[in-house]
Amino acid sequence: MIIGLDMGGTNIDGVIVEKGKIIKTIKKPTNRENLFNSIWTALKELLSGYDNTKIERINLSTTVSTNAIVENKLSPVGMIIQPGPGLPYDFLACGDENVFISGYIDHRGEIIKDFNLFEIENAIKLFKEKNIKAYAVVTKFSIRNPSIEIKIKEILENEIPNSFVTMGHTISGKLNFPRRVYTSYLNSAVHSIFNEFLNNIKKSLEKEGINAPVFILKADGGTMNISTAEKKPVETILSGPAASLMGINAMLPTNEDAILLDIGGTTTDIFFLADGVPLFEPWGIRIGKYKTLIRAIYSVSIGLGGDSSICVRNGRIKIGPQREGVPYAFGGPKPTPTDAMITLELIDENAFRLTHDNVKKAYEAMTLLGRELNLSAKDMAKLILSTMGDIIKNKVDELLHEINSRPVYTVKELLYGKKIKPKLINIIGGPSKVLAPVLEEKFNLPCYYPKNYSVANAIGAALARPTTEITMFVDTSKKTLSVPELGLYEKISGNYTLDKAKEKALELVKKSALSLGASIEEIEAEIVEESSFNMVRGFYTIGKNMRIKAQVKPGLIQ
Amino acid sequence: MIKAKNRLGIVFFPAFDWAISPTHPEREERLLYTQDQIFEEGIEDIEGVKFYNPIIAEEKDINRVHFVVPDVKSVVTQSHLISAGGAIKALQAVMEKEVDKAFALVRPPGHHAQRVVYGDRGFCIINVEAVMLERIRQEYGNLRVAIVDTDCHHGDGTQDIYWNDKDTLFISLHQDGRTLYPGTGFIEEFGGPAAYGYNINIPLPPGTGEEGFLYVLDNVVIPILEEYKPDIIINSAGQDNHYTDPLTNMNFTAQGYAKLNERLNPDVAVLEGGYSIEGALPYVNLGIILAMAGIDYSRVREPDYDEEKLKQPKDITEYIKKLSEIVYNRWKNKDDLRLKEFKDVNYVKRPRRVYYDTDGILETQVQNFKICNKCSGVNTIESKSDRGYHIFAITIPRDACPNCIDEGYKLYKNASSHYTNVYLQDRVNDEYYSK
C-alpha cells in the first residue's frame, strides 16, 4: 500500500491507496506552530489498524519550506556572488551578507578572469563574525563552467566546519543568473528548518518500525527521495497545487488539451494540460518576491471561491478577491457564492447539514443584494453563479493567450508550433458540481468533476512518481560535454554526434531518476528539446554546439 | 528585481532553423550566443520588458515596398516574412502604447534590399524596416519618420526606397564605400527631386571608434533630427562596426553602441548586420537593450575590451570633424542645392547597375522621376537582369496628386508588350498590380 499525505495551509489530507483503490482517507487540521506534530498525528491516525510492514512508500507534500519563506523564518545566509560584466548587480543582494567578487566566466564557459582568493578570505571572516552557517556561491554562467563555484565551496567547507553550501550550477541547467542567485539563496535559507523536519520524520518512522521509503513532493508534480530533499529542500516549495493537479489527473485521466480547476473556499487554482501532460512554468516558480529556477507546474491562483465575499458596486457585482469569513448562511458577515447555491437549492442539504435557519439567511443575503440591482433573490443568485463563470472564463482566456504567445525561436515553431486548445474542463473542489453546468455553457466545453474530490490532493501526492530533468551542453570544438544538474563535466571526442548526445542524455536522466528513488520500470525518459548548431569561425566549421533537455515527466503510479 | 525606466518591447527571433547556407555568416548560429547572454542576464524578468513573437508579414506588405521579380511567392521565404513581421510587431507595440520603445532582434537583415528585388544581395531580400514602416503608415496614417542606419555597410536598399520621399529622412553612417561593400553611400547621394537633402550619407574612414561615431551623432545626426522633428525614429541597428567584426574595419564597441542608442533615443531599433557572433553580438545587443530600457549599461563589456587599443587615431578624428561639417552644411543648404541640381527639368533620370552579390545577379536599371509641383511625382523603373527579365515598374507615391495617379494607371495600361513583367504600386489606394 501507498501512503499519500498533503499538508495544506488549513488541513492535512491523507490517503491509503492499495492496488489502485483508495482504502482510507483522513482530514486533520494543520497546526502551523508545529508542522511535524501535525503530520505525525495525521500519519498515525491514517495507519491505525493497518500493518506497517505492508507500506510500499510514503509520499509527502509539505509546506515546511514554503511557510519558512512566506513567514520569513529563514536561516541567515552568506552569499558569494560573481556577477561579471553585464547588468547592475546590487538587486541580487538577497542574503544576510552579500559579497560580490571579481572575475568572470563568459557564455562559452571560458574563465576570462579568475576569482581573487583574498576576497573569499574576507568573505569568510565576515561570515564568521556574523555567525552565519549557510552559504550560497553563484557565478554568472556557472552552468557552463562550475569550477569557480566548486573551488570556493571547497574553501568555505575547509575553513568553516559544519557549513552548508549551495552551488548555483547544481540548482538548474537553465541560464538565468538572477534566478540562480535567488534559488541558491532560498535553498540555503530553508536547509536547516527543512532538515530538522526531515530528521524528526526519520526518527519517528524508525521508532514506529516503518522502513518504507519516504518521498517528498516537488512543485513539478513529481517526487524525490529524502537524501535528495536534504540537499535540495527548496525543490519542495509550493508542492500543494502540484498535488492537486496530480490528484485531478488521477481521478479524471485524459490525453487531451484541458483546463483544470481547483475551486476552493477562498481561491480557484487554474492549470492546463497539453495532450494530457501538465504545463510547466517556463523558467521556474515564483515565491513571494523571488523568481526561481525551480521547475514547477504552471498554476495561477485567483481570489474566487465558495466563500468569497460579494458586494454590488456601481450597479455591478463584485465577487472576491477577499474572503471575509464563512458564508452569510452560517453567520458570516457577507453574502457569498455558497449563499447563492443554497438559495438556488443546488446544495445537498443533508450533506451540508443545512438547517432551516441557514437556508433562510442565505435567502436573506440574496434578497438584500438583489434589491440593489432590482432582482429577485433567485435571479440574484443565478447572476452570481453566472458572474463566477465569467470571471473564470476571462482569466482562463487571458492565460491561454499568454501561454500560446510564449516566445519561440524557430521558423517551424512559429508556423506550426503547438497551441493549447482545450477540449474539456476538469474541476475539483466544493462548488464543482454547481459550477460545472455554468462553466459548460460559458466555455462551450464539456465539464467533468469527480465524486470524491475532497482528498484529490492527497491522492495526487500518493500516486506521484519521481521526476527529473537534465540539461546537456556539448561543444565539440572545446571537446566538452556538461550536465550541470548532475555536476557532470567531461571530455568528449571532436566527432561526437547529436545522436550520441541524445542517447547519453536519456541514459543520464534515467540514472538521475533512479537516484531519486524511482524504480526502473516506472521511468519514462524522453528528450524534450534538442538542437545542434554548426560553429563556424572564419570560413571553417570548427565544431558543433548542441543543447539537449531530457526529462522524466510527472506521471502516476499505476 | 530591476525595473526598466522605459517600457521596452523585444521581438527576439533568432530563426535557429534558417541559414543562407551552412557556413554563411547569416546562419543558424548567429544569435545563439546573444540568446545565451539575454537569458543568463535574466532580461525576461526585468519589470517593464516584454517579449513578443513576430507576426508574419503578408504578401501585400512586401508589394507595398518592393517590385519582386517575378513575384513575392517565388523569391521571398517564410523566414523573410517573419523577419519583417518581427519588425512590424515591434513598431505596432510602440504605436499601441503597450511599450515606450521596441527592439526587433530579427534575422535575416534587410537594408540592402532595394525597390526592385531579383534575389538576395548583401544577405537581404526584403527591406525589413521599409516593410515595417509602410505597413505602420497604412495602419496609423502618414508619419514623418527618420531612419538612422548605424550598420557598417551603407544602407543602399533603404536609400533607394526612400530616395524621393521627404517624409522619410534617411541618414546612414557607414564605412566609406571606397573600402567596403556595397561601394555606395557618398555625400553626393542626396535624394531625388522631391526629397533632395533628405538622404544623408556619412561615409566614415576605416578605424573609426567610439569617439568618431559619437562625434558624428552629436554634431550631425542629432542636430538634423532636431530640425527635422520626426514623429518616429527608427534605428537600423547593424552591429558590424564592432572592433571584432570579421567583415569590416571599424573600432566601435558595445559601450559605444549603447551610448549611441541612448543619445539617438529611437522609438524602434531593428537588428541589421553584425557577424562577430561570439565576441560582439551578445554584448552589443545587451548594451542596446539596456540603453533602450533606460537601465544602467556601464558594466557591459566585451571579454577582450582594451580601451587603449581601441582609441581612435588623431588623424581620423580630424577627418571626421571636417566630414561632419561638410555634411551638416549640405543639410543646411539643401534647398539652394536642390534648385541648382534640378533647374529647368521636368524629369530626372537615375541610371544604375546593381549587383546581387549573394545570388550573383547583375541588374541594370533606370529610374525616372517626374517633377510635379503638386506631389512627389509618379516615377518609374525600367530594369533588366542577366537572368532574362526586363521589367517596367510604376510607383504612384503616397502623396500623389490626381494627375499623377491617372498618369500612373495610364503608364501601366499602355506599357509596351516587350517587357517580361509590368508592375504598378498605387500607394494612394494601397493597390498593387502586375502583369
Ligand SMILES: [Zn+2]
Ligand atoms: Zn552590415
Ligand SMILES: [Zn+2]
Ligand atoms: Zn503630381
